[in-house]
Amino acid sequence: xxxxxxxACSLIGQTGEDMASPAAIPSEDGPARLQxxxxxxxxxxxxxxxxxxxxxxxxxxxxxxxxxTPAGExxxxxxxxxxxxxxxGAVASSAQLIRDVGDGDCGIEPWRGSDCISLKYWWGLQLxxxxxxxxxxIPDGADRWVITNHSDVVSRYGYNPADFxxxxxxxxxxxxxxxxxxxxxxxxxxxxxxxxxxGTRENGQIELILSADPQEHTEGHCGVASFAYDxxxxxxxWAVALSGDPFDLTGTLTEADLTAAGEYRREYxxxxxxxxxxxxxxxxxxxxMCMEKEREGVYRxxxxxxxx
Numbered sequence: 001x002x003x004x005x006x007x008a009c010s011l012i013g014q015t016g017e018d019m020a021s022p023a024a025i026p027s028e029d030g031p032a033r034l035q036x037x038x039x040x041x042x043x044x045x046x047x048x049x050x051x052x053x054x055x056x057x058x059x060x061x062x063x064x065x066x067x068x069t070p071a072g073e074x075x076x077x078x079x080x081x082x083x084x085x086x087x088x089g090a091v092a093s094s095a096q097l098i099r100d101v102g103d104g105d106c107g108i109e110p111w112r113g114s115d116c117i118s119l120k121y122w123w124g125l126q127l128x129x130x131x132x133x134x135x136x137x138i139p140d141g142a143d144r145w146v147i148t149n150h151s152d153v154v155s156r157y158g159y160n161p162a163d164f165x166x167x168x169x170x171x172x173x174x175x176x177x178x179x180x181x182x183x184x185x186x187x188x189x190x191x192x193x194x195x196x197x198x199g200t201r202e203n204g205q206i207e208l209i210l211s212a213d214p215q216e217h218t219e220g221h222c223g224v225a226s227f228a229y230d231x232x233x234x235x236x237x238w239a240v241a242l243s244g245d246p247f248d249l250t251g252t253l254t255e256a257d258l259t260a261a262g263e264y265r266r267e268y269x270x271x272x273x274x275x276x277x278x279x280x281x282x283x284x285x286x287x288x289m290c291m292e293k294e295r296e297g298v299y300r301x302x303x304x305x306x307x308x
Contacts, residue, residue, distance in 0.1 A: 086136055090134050092130070095284040099124050099126075105118065105276050110246055111273045122279060123175055129169065132166065134164045145305065148198045168193045168214070184221065186220060196212075197210055235249075240270050253265075260301065266285070267285050
């Protein structure tokens with residue numbers, strides 16, 4: 001394992017891509033749905049948020065919805081959240097999806113198309129994405145840390161939000177029409193999709209709640225009929241691999257995933273989209289690192305605060 005990480009070349013790098021507003025996932029059959037809740041800026045004070053790390057969502061008294069304070073322990077105050085050492089970190093995730101081409105049924109939500117009656121010919125897909133961002137690791141009481149790249153929180157702790165803009169890439173998007181030789185077309189995914197992180201480390205586990213909105217655009221024709229539409233196939237597969245739920249991009253890391261001092265990595269594998277058999281095969285990775293700046297653009301991993 002290299003002792004020095006050059007962010008411009010590593011998986012957990014920074015290239016200054018713009019970060020969009022919190023993600024909403026378009027549905028082919030209904031209104032947009034938030035991909036991941038429990039994050040700063042969604043108007044609800046819950047999950048890892050409190051008045052110290054997310055003042056715009058939380059009341060000034062520091063109460064956190066959904067988190068009970070154990071008997072004898074005081075509710076964390078704004079002063080408590082800034083006590084202790086705030087360190088830099090990085091979060092990265094990648095995913096690859098391969099869809100089997102062939103006959104099947106209409107499938108289930110969210111993969112089922114609104115125009116399908118009983119049977120469907122599924123086009124094959126190969127999709128892959130990558131996202132990474134710098135984050136802050138913020139002490140939040142006894143044996144608890146908040147992990148985020150949210151710009152309001154970053155600013156609160158005296159950092160430049162521009163340094164925490166995520167880098168996101170849609171590496172591969174190909175389509176296979178199989179035996180339907182009368183069909184032809186292309187599929188593409190756009191770089192620069194949203195990628196925000198709000199997570200915690202407590203009770204020996206790192207929970208990372210991701211918010212992202214990668215999409216694919218497909219267009220072409222079958223005979224004389226043309227088609228053009230947007231989908232979120234990669235997003236659903238990525239989410240299922242991490243959490244088991246196509247609408248929840250939450251992944252966890254434990255001490256069993258520690259690969260070196262301050263570095264965690266886990267690979268997730270899932271088969272999903274039953275139609276009737278699972279035809280989407282997904283491999284995803286989730287990485288987290290605590291780090292410090294060695295020189296401009298170069299960071300090295302360090303032991304995380306909970307390991308010191």
